[in-house]
Amino acid sequence: MDWNCASTCIGSLPHTDPKKALDLIMSHLKEVPFWPQLPNLGFGENMYAQFSTKLPGIRIDAEAKKVTVDLNDYDPEAFYIAVVEEDLDHFAYEEENFHGLFELLRRMPSGARAVKGQVTGPISTGLQIFDQNGKSALYDDFYGEIIRRDLNFCARWQEKKLKEMNDNVVIFLDEPSLSLVGTPFAPIPHEKVVLWINEVLDGLSCIKGLHCCGNTDWPMVLSTNIDLLSFDAYSYAFSIALYPKEVSSFLERGGALSWGIVPNMDSRIDKETVHSLVARLEDGIGSLVSKGVDRDLLLERSVLTPQCGLGGLDEERCGRVLELLTGVSEEMRRRHGLGE
Template sequence: MKNDLSMLPLAIGSMPHMDTRAALRLIKDTMPQLPHWPQLPYRSAQEAMVNQYTFPYTKRGLVTEGEKSLVFNASLETRQEYLADVSRRYQAIIDGTPDDLSDFALPQEAALGFYDFLQELKNGELDDAAYLKGQVCGPVTLAMQISGPDQKAASYHPDLREIIVKGTALQAFWQTRTLSQFGKPVILFIDEPGLFRVSRRSSASLDKGQIIKDLDEVVAAIHAAGGMAGIHVCASTDWSLILATQTDILSFDAHGYFKSLTVYPEPINAFLTRGGILAWGLIPTTNEVFQLTAADLKVRFNEFVDILAGKGVPKELLLRQSLFSPSCGVGNCPVELAEKVYYLTAETAMLIKQG
């Protein structure tokens, strides 16, 4: 792990602002070394996390709006042709010979924060950044939110699931490559809130080996574009799944679900030993944040580290290979609350780094 990444503050991505400039000011004020582009779901329904990453399919007419959810309504033949195309293009990026991926670019109307972030980079307004952060909706979550023609989630249709995995990988590659043009290392997060459905004892009919494979295909695309990959889950899950992938960073809600991580000391040890990084979601995104100080959160972090160290996870790795974040995105929070969360995240990271 590079020393300039250790113990930095970062955020998940979603913010409640209507004005991208206000959101970017908050990001620059609190996370100048690791800024992210702001996803602003209150601006437009198109900026909601799922909608933001279905545009390659809706533009082609593969996915349409159903009564209860988005639906893959294309014929089997059309789906198979599209799957063959995205599979070929995915292999091309892995082989280092990518096609034109403009059809997988974020549309400006669905991601104004991304394009204003790029403009600030071009204007030199983010020169303090050591890294740049982006994010995509993960394939597992996306496949749970789009239905097949039979109204069952796309997760249960092998061809639809594979279309989503390959499409997400191509979007992640495009975004990582686009952010990389500014000469700063890029961290691209795969946001997987849907993985809360997967526990140690019940997989909700999802194949855990397939989940690892699907996530690793997106991770491989990010790596092929020269980026670092992170996976964020904002609740409890079977953490052994994430730790078994090739992700560089595991982002978890330490505030609400730290205990769920403590049953995996050996996978955590292996993850850290290979250079993996834990992004601790120490800062709550509820009104509780107004009752907490950075000193409180430092005490809590040290307690958590001691618990894992007591289970055999090397303390020096936990201290060195850590980042700090809110427990989840703040897109549904009032602006005042979101601002408090960001400032407290920055203060907490600084205090912990001071030792």
């Protein structure tokens, strides 16, 4: 799909009123709206808590802000019956933890080109669910598989709901912890990372994205079955440019890059303008083009977003980020003759 520098967002917004959150989205992101996570409403809207509610034996402690499981005390039978029977409704989301999604479903604009959603990825989720000894559940082979099955069915249920509103659905796997892979904090072989990501993507017919807001092994990520790679271009555009061959191959097979070009840090937001961010983006694009990546193809296959989620900002700063984002998108389309 040609995106032509369309804009959308990564998961979270700071609002506590879902209607106000959607008002902001509809005023700035009508082309590719998304449903927002609203963590300031409570821990139930935390991304790891949201996608853990269907896991067997799971305990979500809102006060401690932790998700845990006793690996010696859980019963997976009902979970696996739902998996074997392909019972997507078993994995249906509850509005009390997904206020932004259900508000979007009620207000989805008819003229949108696509709609974006998200699910946490298997590495980050597995590292953030802790067993009775404080160890990440990712490292338990059996429960790690349960987590991947859960995320896969959660993604498929979400895809089904969003496709009721728009034929072009994008679902990102949010994987901030990919930046830890290969370090002592996540000594996971690359082959397993690729396998586990692909397991979560299996059976999805939508546009499959992956977001990592840190630096990671980009060739590893590009070798997965994703269609859209979302990265922090504000800080790490240079690292993507180290792999022009892999980027070219990804684009040629129909892939696209989602450039997180607008900062989500209070210290940087007021220091940037549309002009400065366009210049920064052009530098990132130019670094790939100078190494042989086709400029026209790259521009056609580019999406623009903030660096990461905006849940840590106040509402005023959040609005400023979206103003910058839409301004950068409009200016890139103007100067390169890109249509919607």
